[in-house]
Amino acid sequence: MSDSPVQSPAASAARTRANGSRVALDDVAIRRALVRIAHEVVERNDQVRDLYLVAIPNGGVPLARLIAQQVREITGVELPVGILDTTLYRDDLAARGERPPLRRTEMPSAVDERVVVLVDDVVSTGRTIRAAMDALMDFGRPRGVQVVGLVDRGHRELPIKIDYVGKNIPTQREERVVLRGSKGNLEGDLEVVVLAEEESSA
Numbered sequence: 001m002s003d004s005p006v007q008s009p010a011a012s013a014a015r016t017r018a019n020g021s022r023v024a025l026d027d028v029a030i031r032r033a034l035v036r037i038a039h040e041v042v043e044r045n046d047q048v049r050d051l052y053l054v055a056i057p058n059g060g061v062p063l064a065r066l067i068a069q070q071v072r073e074i075t076g077v078e079l080p081v082g083i084l085d086t087t088l089y090r091d092d093l094a095a096r097g098e099r100p101p102l103r104r105t106e107m108p109s110a111v112d113e114r115v116v117v118l119v120d121d122v123v124s125t126g127r128t129i130r131a132a133m134d135a136l137m138d139f140g141r142p143r144g145v146q147v148v149g150l151v152d153r154g155h156r157e158l159p160i161k162i163d164y165v166g167k168n169i170p171t172q173r174e175e176r177v178v179l180r181g182s183k184g185n186l187e188g189d190l191e192v193v194v195l196a197e198e199e200s201s202a
Helices: 009-013 027-044 060-075 127-139
Strands: 022-025 051-055 081-083 115-123 144-152 164-168 176-181 190-195
Touching: 022 027, 022 144, 022 164, 027 060, 027 144, 027 164, 027 190, 051 060, 060 081, 060 115, 060 144, 115 127, 115 176, 127 144, 144 176
Parallel strands: 051 081, 051 115, 115 144, 144 164
Antiparallel strands: 022 190, 176 190
């Protein structure tokens, strides 16, 4: 019989891999955070039917769908889920010196008079959220905008507030924080991984 202690979910989620990267959130922790966020969204918004979940690709897409599923289980309301590419609205394209590939946008309806809940996987500088707010204006005039960030890693450059946070994860600027799926392409079990400096630059 092994004498090694049984790890708690929190300890397991924070395990460090041989290459120096560490798992900050495993699938269980992510789903637990999303259940809590879904309850917070419902508690904050009296008119649940006015909500419109809008995912920022790529990582925000599976998260928004899971939140919509949880809201449906809590309230019986089926929320629309849109996908909004922010690439062309970013203010740092020139500084990057490259043209990143465009990703899909799928907005099933206008956002007029809806409370839009933007969903992103990792929030850092705030520039992606700002770009998403600019992009939203092409689809109407929302009554309000709220923000979900599964991970807030800090290093804010713009005064962007996250209304619903899964977990605050302090990081170094040179590190990367990514949402991954066990089957690739953000499918299967999800995990949030903090990549070591040498791996993030590889």
